[in-house]
Structures are given as C-alpha cells and as structure tokens.
Amino acid sequence: MSRTERRAPWLFLSPWLLGFAAFTAGPMLVSLWLSFTRYDMLTPAEFVGTDNYRELFTDPKVATALGNTLFFTVLHVPLQIVLALVLASLLRRAGRAGGVFRTLLYLPVMTPPVALAALFLLLLNGQTGAINDVLGWFGFTGPNWTTDPAWIKPGLVLMSLWTVGSTAVIYLAALTRVPPELYEAAELDGASPWRRFRHVTLPMISGTVYFTVIVNTIASLQVFTEAYVMFYGNAQTEAGRDDSALFYVIYLFQQAFGSLRMGYASAMAWALFLVIALITALQVRASRRLVHYEGEVR
Amino acid sequence: MTVGRWVRVSAVVAAVLVSGGCGGLGASPEDAPNALTTMGFGLPDEHATARVAVFRDRFPDTDLRVNEGAFDEQQFLSAVASGEPPDLVYADRAKLGAYAARGAVEPIDDCLRSHGVDQAQFRPAAMRQVTYGGKVYGAPEFATVRLLIINNTAVRAAGVDPATVSSTDWSALADLSTRLADNADGRFRRIGFDPKLPDFLPLWAKANGVELITPDGRGVRLDDPAVVETLRYTTDLVKSQGTWAAFKAFKDGFNDFGADNAYAKDQLAVMPMDSFYINTLATNSPDVDVTITPFTDRRGEPVTELGGQAWAIPKGSRHPERACDFLVTMTATDTWVTAAKARRDALAAKGRPYGGTFTANRVADEEIFTTVYAAQGNRILDQGVPIVRALQDDSFALPASPAGPDLIRAWQQAATRVLTGAQTPEEALGQAQREADAALDRVLGR
The missing domain is CATH 3.40.190.10 (Periplasmic binding protein-like II)
Incomplete structure (x- = not known):
C-alpha cells in the first residue's frame, strides 16, 4: 500500500474527527475540568477539588432524581421492547397492507417532542383529559396522571410508548431476516407458536433486541424534553409540582442554568456518564449468555 | 479516478468548506457602531x-x-x-x-x-x-398588582353577598371556601377559593405580617412562625376542598384566556389574581358577573404585591x-x-375595550389615566381599573436578592410538599430555610 493510500482513509475521516474533537471530545474535557470547580458562567472558575462530587452523595435531590430516572427506565424499556415486538410481529403478518400500517406506526415518531408533551398534558389531565374519559366508559376512575405524585411517572411511561414505532420497525427488519426454513423445521417437529417464538424467533433477533435495549436504556437515563416541557418549562407548569417528575437531567439543567452552578452540573453529568457506562457494561456482560449471532461459534 | 486524485479533490473541497465556514466568523452586524x-x-x-x-x-x-x-x-x-x-x-x-x-x-x-x-x-x-x-x-x-376576583353567581348561590367576601377574616374565608367548593368522588366541578399557591405565598405571608426575604436581600424568614401559620392556613384552604392532585389537575384544565374561562363556566368562585386578568375577562367575557376587590391583610387593610x-x-x-x-x-x-394612546386607538378599531396601561412610572400612569383612559361602560373595567390604580401606590415587592430564583424555588417547593401531604408546614419550611440559606451562602461566599 502506497503512502498516499495509507493517508487517504484519514483524510476522509478527518472532517468527522475534527467535528468530534471540537464539538464532543473538547467540551467533554472542559466539563471534566469544570466538575472540579465552582463556576457560575459569569465569574472565573475556582478550583474546589472533589467538593462537587462529594456533594452528589449528600444532596437528597440527586438521589430523588436518580431514583425517578431509574424508575422510568425500568418501566419504559421493557414495555417499549415488548410492545414493539408485538407490533412488529403483527406487521409482519399484515400482508399487502403492511406498508400502510408501517407508515401509521412510524408517524407518531415524527411528532416534535414539545408538541407531544403539550398534547399529552391535555390528554392525561385527570379531571378533564380524554384518557380518563375513555377509562370512564369502561367503569374505571382514572388517576390524576399529571398531578398525583404516584401517577406522574407511569403517565410519562404511557406517553413514551407513543414513539414505539421506531423500535418496532427495527424489529420488523430483523424478523424478516429470520430464515423461514427454521420455522418449517420447528413446525415439522411439532413446536407450538410460543415455542417457535421462544426458540427460533427470539434467538435469531436477539442481537437486534440487545441493540434496542442498550439504545433505549441510554435514552431513558437521559430523559428530559417531554417531562421538562410538561412540568418544568415555565413558571405556570412548574408551580405546585413536587419532585416526582424531577429526572436526573432536568435537575442537572436546573443546577446549571437556574442556580448557575456549572461546576456542580458538570459533576452531575460525569456521574451520569459513569452510571450509564456501568449499566451498559452489565448489559454487555449479560449479552454474552443471552445474545445469539448467526454463524457465531461458542 | 485514482486514490491520489481523490485525495487532491477532497483537499480542495475541504479547503472551500473551511474557508466558507470562516466567512461567518468576521464582524457581525451587531458589532456595527x-x-x-x-x-x-x-x-x-x-x-x-x-x-x-x-x-x-x-x-x-x-x-x-x-x-x-x-x-x-x-x-x-x-x-x-x-x-x-x-x-x-x-x-x-x-x-x-x-x-x-x-x-x-x-x-x-x-x-x-x-x-x-x-x-x-x-x-x-x-x-x-x-x-x-x-x-x-x-x-x-x-406593573401588575394582585387582587381578589369573585364569581358573583357562585357566591350568591351560596347565600352570600359578594360585597362581604374578603381575605381579612381567615376563619370565615375557610368556611366560605368549603361551602363554595363542588367536588364529588374526586372530580371537581368548582373550586371554592383558590389561594394561588405556591405563587402567592409571599402575598399571604405579607398579609400575615411578615416578608419572606430580609430587606437587604441576603436572608430569608421562611421558618418564621408567622410564615408557618400562613402556609398551614393556605394549604388547608386547598385540602378542605379536595386533594391537591385533583385540585391542580382541575385548574390546569381551565381555559384562562378564552371566553369559556373558569369564571364564565362557573368552575371557580373566588381567587386572588394578577391585575392583568381583569383586562382578559373584560375582553373575552365582558358579561361575566364578577366583583373585583382588594386583597386585604388580617387587619382589613389592602395589601398587594407588585410585579x-x-x-x-x-x-x-x-x-x-x-x-x-x-x-x-x-x-x-x-x-x-x-x-397608551396607540393601544387605545388600536383596540377601539377592533371594537375591543381599552383597560388602561399600568406602568411602574407613577407620573406616566397619572397622565394616562387623566388624558388617555376613559370609562367605556365595560362593567369589569369600570370597577377594576380604579381599584388597580389605588392599589399600585401602596404595593410591596420582595427585595432583590443575589439568590432570588433559588429562594423562590425553595419556598414554592415547600408549599408543594405540604400540599401533597409529604411534609408538615414546619418540616417543609424548615427544609426550605436550610436550602435558601445554603443558596445564599454559595452566592455570597459565606
């Protein structure tokens, strides 16, 4: 390989590398430095050692926000995965109408998050919202989804399923790649539909499921926009809210731009980075036993 | 195309892109003298x-x-x-x-x-x-002030003369609020009295004789017994009508700026409110039957907060x-x-009432309400505008504080914790005092 040929890939990569250095790696390093300082954006940063990190362990709101975020993640990710899998399985059987249903399923994903939040704030209103009206037709008295501390997070999980289409289309693509002869062989062996799903479908799409679990988990741990718009976006929505919708990134944002504590907010960001890295590492470890790649020899 | 040629072409493209991008880094129009x-x-x-x-x-x-x-x-x-x-x-x-x-x-x-x-x-x-x-x-x-707006229809239906409704006698107000509220099986049909918590806590505290922030802005009095008493009373006003979750959800469903607002739909009986809302009511539901009256302290003197x-x-x-x-x-x-003249004329051209221009400049207001504003036969404005004018001169405002937003958040969240039943007023305000002190210490380097 000539020298020019060796250099060529780097030249093609260089725009991305420059962008990564300037807009991702650089700010990350700066935020790492800031996390050891007291900095309000307006006066010079003052080095405070590990004070910010130590405060993370004594600030009760950090524990509350982290608990809320984990609660949301634990509910949202499995529900999103299961519902997406069910919808993808149904779509696969939709035949010639599949295109229409695929489009319909994906359309909600295109809704801007702010519009989605405003819409669900109306739908989920416990006194006047449509969701409780529908529950009422079946004899159920719905909760105050947007104001009752016990129901705010379940309400947000319900809302988050609105965008299940993005995961469902990924599963649909994976399902179509499962060799039909595997199903035929299983059927000849007398496998029930459940056993065919459990022992053929699931192993064959486990790589895709693994990918969506990781991506959805990371996104859930960083949940911000919808909850912020619904509950913290302005004085009117924030007034009278307790901390039941205070997700970690919302609290981080409040510390940064509400209390002007950039150093503390940076420490919070790095702590979240470590939490996400830890959870992802656990998922990677679990995947070695649970995920099957076609052609893989163990 | 050979690899070497690709490299050369790419280099040129990159150079063009970079130079184009740099074009935006020169002097911006905002820098012009x-x-x-x-x-x-x-x-x-x-x-x-x-x-x-x-x-x-x-x-x-x-x-x-x-x-x-x-x-x-x-x-x-x-x-x-x-x-x-x-x-x-x-x-x-x-x-x-x-x-x-x-x-x-x-x-x-x-x-x-x-x-x-x-x-x-x-x-x-x-x-x-x-x-x-x-x-x-x-x-x-x-400059806006805060005053009481009373739904005459609801109050009269309870056998009470709207002219007698006031925030002076806290015990009587609590009784009236319970009578005016309409809530069955957790579903509100009408709020009796909305104390506007947590936003209006400073006004209620002032009515009870205490300001939440010290005059120099460097301290708070959140755990003062008078503030604790205020928070207990105002949160009880809400709790006596229903749960905070139902109360707030019902309020969140109001169409504040439409013809079918809470007063017009009889969803609300009495509430302290910012004075701008008089204009909204006068424009969107001019026929709604309301009484506008000053918010009063416990001695019966008008008290209002300027914003x-x-x-x-x-x-x-x-x-x-x-x-x-x-x-x-x-x-x-x-x-x-x-x-003010331009606003009055523009509204007149649309057939809408002009509710005055309320500023922080006393001299300007004097001139406006002498030469520009005139009563127009709108019942809401005709009773509301003179009250707002009278209140403005005796209004109060909390002093500027180096940790203002943090202090506001501390007492608002304290009120919310009491409303949701998570804490007693003493616990909530004790925590708020500590949070506010910590915020002030951080900013002041104490």
Whole structure:
C-alpha cells in the first residue's frame, strides 16, 4: 500500500474527527475540568477539588432524581421492547397492507417532542383529559396522571410508548431476516407458536433486541424534553409540582442554568456518564449468555 | 479516478468548506457602531411597537434589532459568558438581583443621572426589585398588582353577598371556601377559593405580617412562625376542598384566556389574581358577573404585591450608551402616553375595550389615566381599573436578592410538599430555610 493510500482513509475521516474533537471530545474535557470547580458562567472558575462530587452523595435531590430516572427506565424499556415486538410481529403478518400500517406506526415518531408533551398534558389531565374519559366508559376512575405524585411517572411511561414505532420497525427488519426454513423445521417437529417464538424467533433477533435495549436504556437515563416541557418549562407548569417528575437531567439543567452552578452540573453529568457506562457494561456482560449471532461459534 | 486524485479533490473541497465556514466568523452586524440588540422583548401589541417607534424617531441613526422571543435564562447567560451579550435584556424584575450579584448586568445609576431621570417617578416597590447593594440595575416597565376576583353567581348561590367576601377574616374565608367548593368522588366541578399557591405565598405571608426575604436581600424568614401559620392556613384552604392532585389537575384544565374561562363556566368562585386578568375577562367575557376587590391583610387593610419586567444592560454590552438611550426612552412618561394612546386607538378599531396601561412610572400612569383612559361602560373595567390604580401606590415587592430564583424555588417547593401531604408546614419550611440559606451562602461566599 502506497503512502498516499495509507493517508487517504484519514483524510476522509478527518472532517468527522475534527467535528468530534471540537464539538464532543473538547467540551467533554472542559466539563471534566469544570466538575472540579465552582463556576457560575459569569465569574472565573475556582478550583474546589472533589467538593462537587462529594456533594452528589449528600444532596437528597440527586438521589430523588436518580431514583425517578431509574424508575422510568425500568418501566419504559421493557414495555417499549415488548410492545414493539408485538407490533412488529403483527406487521409482519399484515400482508399487502403492511406498508400502510408501517407508515401509521412510524408517524407518531415524527411528532416534535414539545408538541407531544403539550398534547399529552391535555390528554392525561385527570379531571378533564380524554384518557380518563375513555377509562370512564369502561367503569374505571382514572388517576390524576399529571398531578398525583404516584401517577406522574407511569403517565410519562404511557406517553413514551407513543414513539414505539421506531423500535418496532427495527424489529420488523430483523424478523424478516429470520430464515423461514427454521420455522418449517420447528413446525415439522411439532413446536407450538410460543415455542417457535421462544426458540427460533427470539434467538435469531436477539442481537437486534440487545441493540434496542442498550439504545433505549441510554435514552431513558437521559430523559428530559417531554417531562421538562410538561412540568418544568415555565413558571405556570412548574408551580405546585413536587419532585416526582424531577429526572436526573432536568435537575442537572436546573443546577446549571437556574442556580448557575456549572461546576456542580458538570459533576452531575460525569456521574451520569459513569452510571450509564456501568449499566451498559452489565448489559454487555449479560449479552454474552443471552445474545445469539448467526454463524457465531461458542 | 485514482486514490491520489481523490485525495487532491477532497483537499480542495475541504479547503472551500473551511474557508466558507470562516466567512461567518468576521464582524457581525451587531458589532456595527450604530447597532443595538435586545433580548427577551417582543412586539405583540402597540404598547411595544409604539414605544419602539418613538425610540426610532428620536434616534434614527440607531439600527435597533429586536430579537423577539420570551426571555430565556440559558440563552442570556450563555451570551454573557461567551462575551457576546445583547445590548439590552428585558426580564422579570425578580431575577435581576441574582444577575446583579454575579455581575451579569451593569448598574444604570449613571445612565439615569446623565439623562436627568428622576428615580422618584418610579413606584418604590418596583425600584426595590431593581436595586441591589445600593445601585440600580434595571429600568422598571409594566406593573401588575394582585387582587381578589369573585364569581358573583357562585357566591350568591351560596347565600352570600359578594360585597362581604374578603381575605381579612381567615376563619370565615375557610368556611366560605368549603361551602363554595363542588367536588364529588374526586372530580371537581368548582373550586371554592383558590389561594394561588405556591405563587402567592409571599402575598399571604405579607398579609400575615411578615416578608419572606430580609430587606437587604441576603436572608430569608421562611421558618418564621408567622410564615408557618400562613402556609398551614393556605394549604388547608386547598385540602378542605379536595386533594391537591385533583385540585391542580382541575385548574390546569381551565381555559384562562378564552371566553369559556373558569369564571364564565362557573368552575371557580373566588381567587386572588394578577391585575392583568381583569383586562382578559373584560375582553373575552365582558358579561361575566364578577366583583373585583382588594386583597386585604388580617387587619382589613389592602395589601398587594407588585410585579413586572425591567430593562437592564448586560455586562459586555457593546453599545451601553445607546442602550441607556433606549431604556430611558422606553420608560419615559411621554413614551408611555404615546403607547397608551396607540393601544387605545388600536383596540377601539377592533371594537375591543381599552383597560388602561399600568406602568411602574407613577407620573406616566397619572397622565394616562387623566388624558388617555376613559370609562367605556365595560362593567369589569369600570370597577377594576380604579381599584388597580389605588392599589399600585401602596404595593410591596420582595427585595432583590443575589439568590432570588433559588429562594423562590425553595419556598414554592415547600408549599408543594405540604400540599401533597409529604411534609408538615414546619418540616417543609424548615427544609426550605436550610436550602435558601445554603443558596445564599454559595452566592455570597459565606
């Protein structure tokens, strides 16, 4: 390989590398430095050692926000995965109408998050919202989804399923790649539909499921926009809210731009980075036993 | 094409892209000597457009750029921190103390002095909000007060004369609130009395004889027994009608700015409210039967809290002299009068009532309500406007504080914790006191 040929890939990569250095790696390093300082954006940063990190362990709101975020993640990710899998399985059987249903399923994903939040704030209103009206037709008295501390997070999980289409289309693509002869062989062996799903479908799409679990988990741990718009976006929505919708990134944002504590907010960001890295590492470890790649020899 | 040729072509493309990108890094139009940029200010009506027109007439060589949009704290602070602030910022007066303490905005005493502005023309409460450490940091603009709005139909149906409803006798008010509320099986049909928690806690505390922030803005009195008593009483007003979850959800469903607002739909009996809402009711539901009356303290004296925005000059403003010209012009008496006339005439052309222009400038208000405003036979405005005018002169405002937003958050969340039943008033305000003290200590380096 000539020298020019060796250099060529780097030249093609260089725009991305420059962008990564300037807009991702650089700010990350700066935020790492800031996390050891007291900095309000307006006066010079003052080095405070590990004070910010130590405060993370004594600030009760950090524990509350982290608990809320984990609660949301634990509910949202499995529900999103299961519902997406069910919808993808149904779509696969939709035949010639599949295109229409695929489009319909994906359309909600295109809704801007702010519009989605405003819409669900109306739908989920416990006194006047449509969701409780529908529950009422079946004899159920719905909760105050947007104001009752016990129901705010379940309400947000319900809302988050609105965008299940993005995961469902990924599963649909994976399902179509499962060799039909595997199903035929299983059927000849007398496998029930459940056993065919459990022992053929699931192993064959486990790589895709693994990918969506990781991506959805990371996104859930960083949940911000919808909850912020619904509950913290302005004085009117924030007034009278307790901390039941205070997700970690919302609290981080409040510390940064509400209390002007950039150093503390940076420490919070790095702590979240470590939490996400830890959870992802656990998922990677679990995947070695649970995920099957076609052609893989163990 | 060979690899070597690809490399050369790519290098040229990259060079073109980079040079094109660098084109945007030169002098921006905002750097021009005659430019003047604002942040947080919009041009929604004649109160804004007519005053801007006055400035443009007086300073035709200034290239005024009004970047419309609500004040965004993140955007403002990022702009100041990056050394690219606007020349002027328009923000809630309650936020100014925190910015002043951190040096994000500049004092304007010299500006006001050089233009011969008599600071006594501004309402004392408004000046209190923009003064920190003995220096003035903002030119106060509009001024709203808080008063009671009573749904006559609901109150009369309960056998009570609306003229007798007041916030003076807390025990009587609590009884009335319970009688007026309509809540069955957790579903509200009407709120009896909405104390407007947590926003109006400072007003209720003042009515009970205590201010939440010390006069120098460097301390709070959140765990004062009078504040605890206030919070217990006001939260009990809500709890006696239903759960906070149901109460708030019902309120969140109100169409505040439509013809089918809570008063028109009989969803609300009595509530203290910002005075701007009189105008909204008069315009959108002029026939709604309401009584407007001052909010009173426990001795029966009117008490009200003043609110509004102010113009300030951020640190690093590239055109502070022009910014000074602008804020002085925008808050001057003759400018306000011009705007009031323009607003009145524009509304008349649309067949809508003009509810007056309420500013922090006492002299301007005097002129406006002498020469511009006239009663128009709108029952809501005819009773509401004189009350607002009378209240403005005796209004109070909490002092500017270096940790203002943190303090507000601390007592608002305390009220919420009591409303949700998570804590008692003593516990909640004790925690709020500690949080507020910590925030003040951080900012003041104590």
